[in-house]
Amino acid sequence: MAWTRDEMCARAAQELEDGFYVNLGIGMPTKVANFIPEDMDVNFQSENGMLGMGPFPTDNEVDADLINAGKQTITETPKSVYFDSAQSFAMIRGGHINMSILGALQVAENGDLANWMIPGKMVKGMGGAMDLVAGVKRVVILMDHNAKDGSAKLLKECNLPLTGAGVVDDIITELGLFTIGEGGVHIQELAPDVSVDEVRDRSEATIVTQ
Amino acid sequence: MSKKVYSDAKAALDGLLHDGMTILAGGFGLCGIPEHMILAIRDSGVKDLTIASNNAGVDDFGLGLLLQTRQVKKMISSYVGENKTFEAQFLAGELELEFNPQGTLAERCRAGGAGIPAFYTKTGVGTIIAEGKETKEFDGETYVMERGLTGDLAIVKAWKGDTAGNVVFRKTARNFNAPMATAGKTCVVEVEDLVEPGQLDPDGIHLPSIYTHRIFQGQDFEKRIEFRTVSDG
Numbered sequence: 047m048a049w050t051r052d053e054m055c056a057r058a059a060q061e062l063e064d065g066f067y068v069n070l071g072i073g074m075p076t077k078v079a080n081f082i083p084e085d086m087d088v089n090f091q092s093e094n095g096m097l098g099m100g101p102f103p104t105d106n107e108v109d110a111d112l113i114n115a116g117k118q119t120i121t122e123t124p125k126s127v128y129f130d131s132a133q134s135f136a137m138i139r140g141g142h143i144n145m146s147i148l149g150a151l152q153v154a155e156n157g158d159l160a161n162w163m164i165p166g167k168m169v170k171g172m173g174g175a176m177d178l179v180a181g182v183k184r185v186v187i188l189m190d191h192n193a194k195d196g197s198a199k200l201l202k203e204c205n206l207p208l209t210g211a212g213v214v215d216d217i218i219t220e221l222g223l224f225t226i227g228e229g230g231v232h233i234q235e236l237a238p239d240v241s242v243d244e245v246r247d248r249s250e251a252t253i254v255t256q
Numbered sequence: 257m258s259k260k261v262y263s264d265a266k267a268a269l270d271g272l273l274h275d276g277m278t279i280l281a282g283g284f285g286l287c288g289i290p291e292h293m294i295l296a297i298r299d300s301g302v303k304d305l306t307i308a309s310n311n312a313g314v315d316d317f318g319l320g321l322l323l324q325t326r327q328v329k330k331m332i333s334s335y336v337g338e339n340k341t342f343e344a345q346f347l348a349g350e351l352e353l354e355f356n357p358q359g360t361l362a363e364r365c366r367a368g369g370a371g372i373p374a375f376y377t378k379t380g381v382g383t384i385i386a387e388g389k390e391t392k393e394f395d396g397e398t399y400v401m402e403r404g405l406t407g408d409l410a411i412v413k414a415w416k417g418d419t420a421g422n423v424v425f426r427k428t429a430r431n432f433n434a435p436m437a438t439a440g441k442t443c444v445v446e447v448e449d450l451v452e453p454g455q456l457d458p459d460g461i462h463l464p465s466i467y468t469h470r471i472f473q474g475q476d477f478e479k480r481i482e483f484r485t486v487s488d489g
Contacts, residue, residue, distance in 0.1 A: 094287070094431050096427075102487040103486055110286075110479035111415075114428075115284075117483050118483045119485050130433070130462075132365065139377060172357055172358075176359075177358060177360070210381075
């Protein structure tokens with residue numbers, strides 16, 4: 047049984063540690079916040095200028111001056127602090143953020159990441175993704191193991207324009223948890239009843255077992 | 257009355273606008289955008305603008321209004337996903353676009369405002385962003401050189417300001433407003449609440465008055481929300 051999306055997010059949450067400052071990407075990574083143990087103190091950074099991001103507001107708490115990097119309305123917490131974009135990216139680029147969990151279009155076995163543009167389609171922009179992957183201490187990718195058309199996303203080399211070169215540390219998909227290491231993509235953990243052969247069949251990258 | 261204080265956006269921008277100029281526009285999405293000055297720039301008819309702004313507004317609000325009227329020649333942005341007018345003009349070759357990683361754009365403004373003509377960063381190394389740019393190794397890591405950015409005019413939105421030009425932002429509406437304010441040859445600030453000197457805590461000022469050349473209190477801010485996400489509580 048491959049992991050469900052909730053199980054993937056829960057598995058990603060297990061990688062967090064007490065006291066971590068974390069930046070979550072838009073989409074599935076945002077949901078990782080729902081799986082943090084109650085007794086764990088994790089600070090979420092929103093790159094538009096906030097540490098200590100809280101959940102969505104109730105209807106009467108909505109504040110136009112308080113949004114996340116996905117431009118969604120959010121709330122503050124007792125530990126919240128606000129700052130400008132230069133300060134925000136100084137935190138990111140200065141290596142002060144412990145972990146970023148991001149989505150991906152493609153990941154290569156050398157840690158190259160492509161997640162911002164598909165040539166020929168309208169390019170929306172990289173936002174803060176290039177800064178996050180270049181500056182954050184540990185970059186964890188949370189993604190479907192294969193593209194919608196079934197093609198591999200774990201590749202020998204990315205063929206889409208890169209977001210960063212050699213920047214990925216770990217990858218979580220519905221099949222398991224993988225680490226970029228010597229010789230390729232190392233299997234750290236497999237979802238229940240998922241075989242090494244299935245991972246190899248559904249990947250193009252060199253898959254290394256422990 | 258302080259010489260920096262103007263009655264409204266039109267008066268505050270009088271004499272500052274010309275065709276082909278570069279404008280640094282604060283805001284993130286629609287949060288903290290100088291909505292009154294954007295309207296005044298539209299109404300002025302000034303054209304061939306280069307605008308540095310993290311985003312390009314939506315079709316009918318924010319910088320999208322200047323796209324509708326085709327006053328913009330080039331955008332310098334990190335993300336332009338929320339704007340169909342932008343997409344149509346860009347795909348038709350009518351609009352230039354320079355993508356900057358968000359942190360690079362912020363740091364370019366910070367550097368520009370601090371008199372730093374260029375800096376090195378890891379962001380973008382090995383990607384198309386670094387193509388054609390100088391790279392250099394420091395301590396075994398490769399960095400790409402990015403230029404400081406300045407503009408003819410910075411348009412900034414803040415929460416409170418005093419008539420001397422000291423400014424306080426509110427929550428995540430601070431974003432690009434602070435670094436861009438420092439990088440404009442002239443900086444005009446629109447505030448929700450204009451007060452007398454002494455009414456703001458000097459230890460709590462986010463933008464010191466030296467960066468503010470002109471200031472006015474805007475009336476009836478719309479402060480539109482892009483994605484209203486709520487929980488049941």
